[in-house]
Amino acid sequence: MIIMKTDATPEQLARVINEIRKCGLKPDVSKGELQSVIGLIGDERRVDFAHFAALPGVKETVMVETPYKLISREYGKFSGGLTERRVITVGDVQIGGDEPVFIAGPCAVETKAQLFRIAEGAKRAGAHILRGGIFKPRSSVYAFQGLGAGGQEVAEEALEWLYRAGQKFEMPIITEVRGEAQVNLVAEYADIIQIGARNMYNQDLLAKVAKKGKPVLLKRHFGAGIEEFLSFAEYIAAEGNKDIILCERGVLPIGKGKSYTRYTLDLAAVPAITKETYLPIIADPSHGTGRRDLVYNMSCAAIAAGASGLMVEVHYNPEEAVVDGQQTVTFDELENIIDSCQRIHELMAPRKNEG
Ligand code: PEP
Ligand code: MN
DSSP states (O other): OEEEOTTOOHHHHHHHHHHHHHTTOEEEEEEOSSOEEEEEESOGGGOOHHHHHTSTTEEEEOOOOSTTOTTBHHHHHHHSSOSSOOOEEETTEEETSSSOEEEEEOSBOOOHHHHHHHHHHHHHHTOSEEEOBSSOOOSOTTSOOOGGGGOHHHHHHHHHHHHHHHHHTTOOEEEEEOSGGGHHHHHHHOSEEEEOGGGTTOHHHHHHHHTTOSOEEEEOOTTOOHHHHHHHHHHHHTTTOOOEEEEEOOBOOOSSSOOSSSSBOOTTHHHHHHHHBSSOEEEOHHHHHOOHHHHHHHHHHHHHTTOSEEEEEBOSSGGGOSSOGGGOBOHHHHHHHHHHHHHHHHHHGGGOOOO
């Protein structure tokens, strides 16, 4: 990255940007309170750092040796204002702020009545953001693929319900895009666009979603290491969108025999990632365990681990849910989760272990 002097002129900044482009790289300009910092996106071996360091207005050049430079704490430190955590504001909700944020809703949107009833219950239980899958990634082609599979009209109708439920119960909404073809439509309705675990590696999808300029929730692939996870989040940042919410949702269980959980919720990843990036990270104890009876404990544990919030699947009657009923909690359970998590957060807050 290139750090400009505090008194660098706009012309000097423009020259540096121009020279970066001439080297075939893309500049990421971050204007901090004190100085401007320019991240270099592309192959840095093509850059003569000594040349840049000697340009007028340049204070210094710093090599950041990670594949996730733009979202790194180091970059945040130089660009100012990002030394703690990036706060992502969606409507009245702040993700990464002082309070944990609770995203709740059905795994899949099934009917208008189902969605509105769940939205109301989730809101009453204390949730801040409403979730609901319309384009569902499924392991079997014979399983319910979400209403989105019913064609453009049905997908739009379901998105409209989600939008209206969000309006009625005063919650921003989040829903998943499963493929590039859905991005434009989903971006018209969703406040946050979700990229599911299976798509974490889909860099074209990441770039397309990033360009919409809306906050993006990126779930960790169940086989991805932490560095890989952050490296793919970088694809979103590289498109100029740093409103990224990371989500730990479990990795594949190891060993032979029955694993007793659907995935292994890697909660050590939460504080480890917090050391690396200023982006907020939340946890998904529903997919992370696959078991309703474990969601409460893992929710509490995630907040204790420093998560900025949770994403939880909830239903008025989990048995009835077409998708993921086995890991879906009731309204009472959600209320209990939120209440305990808020208290745990309060206990933890003064001991925050960031940076
Ligand atoms: C989801 O949140 O609806 C989902 C499908 O999760 P994941 O991508 O983590 O499997
Ligand atoms: Mn689900």
